[in-house]
Amino acid sequence: MPERKADVRFVADRMLGTLTRYLRFLGYDTLSANSIARGSSREDTLLLHIAKADGRVLLTRDRELARRGGTSAVLLESEDVIEQLSQLIESGIMPAPGSLRLQRCSLCNTPLRSATPREIASAEYAPKPQSGRDFAWCPVCRKLYWLGSHADHLAGRLARVRKKEG
Ligand SMILES: [Zn+2]
Known part of the structure; x- marks a missing residue:
């Protein structure tokens, strides 16, 4: 084991x-x-x-x-x-x-980093309102993650x- x-x-x-x-x-x-x-x-x-x-x-x-x-x-x-x-x-x-916590991209296994405001704005699927939410970003997939x-x-x-x- x-x-x-x-x-x-x-x-x-x-x-x-x-x-x-x-x-x-x-x-x-x-x-x-x-x-x-x-x-x-x-x-x-x-x-x-x-x-x-x-x-x-x-x-x-x-x-x-x-x-x-x-x-x-x-x-x-x-x-x-x-x-x-x-x-x-x-x-x-x-x-x-x-x-x-959002640590790793569920699609490609890449470690996530904090999303920039520009990246959050680029994701049409981002939830609204956005205040008080933590957003993370996969730089490989260019996919936005948040705890939702x-x-x-x-x-x-x-x-x-x-x-x-x-
Ligand atoms: Zn990814």
Whole structure:
């Protein structure tokens, strides 16, 4: 079992797209098989190589891949993302999440920075009013993030994970 640490990094198989986005929201550096060339017959081997070479925990729903990954792999038992997060916390791979912050782009894994007023103004989808909100920016996707209804919903679900563990 991989050692528990707050700066643990992951590489996830392509069945774990939702978990990948949630882990990024929580600030974890998480590579996705979806960003690797699609349909490669050697994809499993590639994921195992990335996990080993880059010191990442391999997250998978594939029993055979988990077996091949040995101590650097985790077989996710559930299809439900909250139960998947609970498994990672309960098995000691990552600590229970604290307050939700926008740290990492959920699409491309790039660390977010504070958005400039110009960037906020450039996003037609930005919520109004904007006062009192924290906005973050992905410089790669040029996508605006803020803590809003989606993040509030996620924070609520994560709070239940913490409660379950505590
Ligand atoms: Zn991005």
